[in-house]
Amino acid sequence: MTKIRYAQVGIGGRSQLFSRAIVEEFADTSELVALCDNNVGRLRLRVGWAGERDVEVKTYQDDEFDRMIAETRPDVVIVTTQDSLHDKYICRAMELGCDVMTEKPMTTDEQKCQRIIDTQHKTGRQCTVTFNYRYAPPRTQIKDLLMSGVIGNVVSVDFHWLLDTRHGADYFRRWHRHKRNSGGLMVHKATHHFDLVNWWLSTVPETVYATGTRNFYRPETADRYGLTQRGQRCLDCPAAAKCSFHLDLREYPELRRMYLETEQHDGYFRDRCVFGADIDIEDTVDVVVNYRNGAMMSYSLHSFMPWEGYIVTFNGVKGRLEHICQESVYFSGDGSVPGELMPEGTKIKIFLHSQSAYGVEIWQSEGGHGGADPIMVKDLFAPASVEDKYKRAADYRSGAWSILTGVAANRSMASGKPVRIDDLIHNLPDPDYPPMPAPTDPLEIVSQKSAAPEWFKKEVRDEK
Ligand SMILES: NC(=O)c1ccc[n+]([C@@H]2O[C@H](COP(=O)([O-])OP(=O)(O)OC[C@H]3O[C@@H](n4cnc5c(N)ncnc54)[C@H](O)[C@@H]3O)[C@@H](O)[C@H]2O)c1
Structure with missing residues (x-):
């Protein structure tokens, strides 16, 4: 039986749901062929996870997307980057002959939305939005x-x-x-x-x-709480001990591995102060x-x-x-x-x-x-032959x-x-x-x- 070949772009928290579906639950019909992200640390983590399940998967940086499609020939590209980048990958994947599954929101403004509509009409590719x-x-x-x-x-x-x-x-x-x-x-x-x-x-x-x-979520609220000496992020914040919004990434193994230990690759801090003026x-x-x-x-x-x-x-x-x-x-x-x-x-x-x-x-x-997630995943990767009366x-x-x-x-x-x-x-x-x-x-x-x-x-x- 020919398996459906999937590539994923944006290998952060949400992408795990889709990797698991392809590599574990629906492995009989699905194959994970490639991963793309701008953060090499998160790519390595997912490759390690797949390797533990005897799955070898190729990785590509964000500027190697076209090469990824040419070399690994996915049928479907799953998009789980930050929202404002969805349109870039949705449109390019459809132009290169792939179907797309994208996380919500499909995109962030009307211009990007129009580009997706026009590209879908031009290419006729399927663009699924995963409204769990x-x-x-x-x-x-x-x-x-x-x-x-x-x-x-x-x-x-x-x-x-x-x-x-x-x-x-x-x-x-x-x-x-x-x-x-x-x-x-x-x-x-x-x-x-x-x-x-x-x-x-x-x-x-x-x-x-x-x-x-x-x-x-404004500086004035933090001041009112007496958090006047605060930092840009939780990790080294002088006000940490008295702030009830403090998030210590070191205390959560998943968050530590996925974001704290990979931040040297892209400079992304997942624990910025919720009262930041910016x-x-x-x-x-x-x-x-x-x-x-x-x-x-x-x-x-x-x-x-x-x-x-x-x-x-x-x-x-x-x-x-x-x-x-x-x-x-x-x-x-x-x-x-x-x-x-x-x-x-x-x-x-x-x-x-x-x-x-x-x-x-x-x-x-x-x-x-x-x-919702398990029911949606089943519908995405093993759709029932009977029509869904709710058209979900x-x-x-x-x-x-x-x-x-x-x-x-x-x-x-x-x-x-x-x-x-x-x-x-x-x-x-x-x-x-x-x-x-x-x-x-x-x-x-x-x-x-x-x-x-x-x-x-x-x-x-x-x-x-
Ligand atoms: N349906 C739901 O219930 C649900 C839940 C959570 C997240 N989401 C959606 O999933 C998407 C991802 O959210 P998340 O929580 O996983 O965020 P995240 O920050 O954990 O992951 C985003 C990933 O995109 C990568 N990325 C950033 N720039 C990139 C680029 N130029 N090219 C390729 N990859 C790039 C980041 O390195 C990161 O690995 C968002 O669109 C979000 O709205 C949906």
Whole structure:
């Protein structure tokens, strides 16, 4: 059997998920042929890891990408570099005849996004965007409930995402702290959330208005905490003993090996002070989005909260669906399972007009990002022969529509004005979303006392 040949570019924390899938779980059908990174230390680490599994893999520096493709002839290039470099590798890989799997966000601004769209249209290559959040069982379940029509067609969404002072603060230590690298949290992080809403409602955004600022991760906050004598990074910070944001890379074997012991090769410090004056991303943002199907969303992101997770509410013409989800506490790449759902903090509740509200039993599974990562990896490397009724697999179209809300939010924050997505991009087809319930007349529905639908069997409790 011919195996699919994979090359990976950007061999940092997230790339491990894909290396493991190719070399371990799906080794019967997949082959890892090449690795590319600008940091020779991280390349050596991954080569050593593969060698322990009897896999030999060639390595290339970032300026040897074309040679890597010519010499190793991969079918698919997996892109997990920092966000602002995705477009460079996505486009070049497609031009050189490869398919692409890229991590989110597909890219960071509208010009790069247009280049990806145009290159995909020119080459016809497949460009998959790995939106793992769609695969987390409770989030798939939300899609299932909305598709069932239980609350009728959705007219508005209230969506509030909270990042805590551990994982959330980490964005302010790493390359993400500069918009030129990440597009800020509206692109880097919220691409997940905006993709979920596009997919949950099977629609795309039309206009975006946003307001945001950096309230917490500022020098003034550190001064208020009495951390006046602080350094540029945690490793040698004089204020380390009294700073509750201090991260000692030496204490985490994964972080030490991957970043501290390789920093002489690229000068990248993974533990910069979260209160640095050079940070230019927001930590507090409010966004209003209008969608093509007439729905509206009110969204917020706060990244200095006491817990991590989200609260999302869908207001439909038949009723209201409320979902709350609490995630585990972690540092990105610290070796623990990232973003596990806390079962006791994850709930779905449905309120229908003229009926009792009830909770719904949550679909669960284990693994990173709410159980999403293992399910997505299986779909990427061993897709089922039956069609996924939720159409979770995403390509460049969903990748583009999801970042455009964040890109528009960045522009709106800068100008103070609403931004039309049409003014940012052209020739972007709609994603392939599942059909949703047809719009219903709200007055007709409110006056009905409909019988409980079939999926009501999942009801676990009945609350007034
Ligand atoms: N879907 C998810 O849940 C999820 C989770 C984590 C990260 N990610 C995404 O994965 C990507 C990587 O994030 P990470 O946390 O692994 O970051 P990281 O900093 O650990 O890894 C980035 C890698 O890119 C390499 N790199 C930098 N410049 C390069 C260049 N010019 N050419 C080639 N390689 C270069 C770095 O040396 C590093 O090895 C990001 O796009 C991020 O958004 C997604």
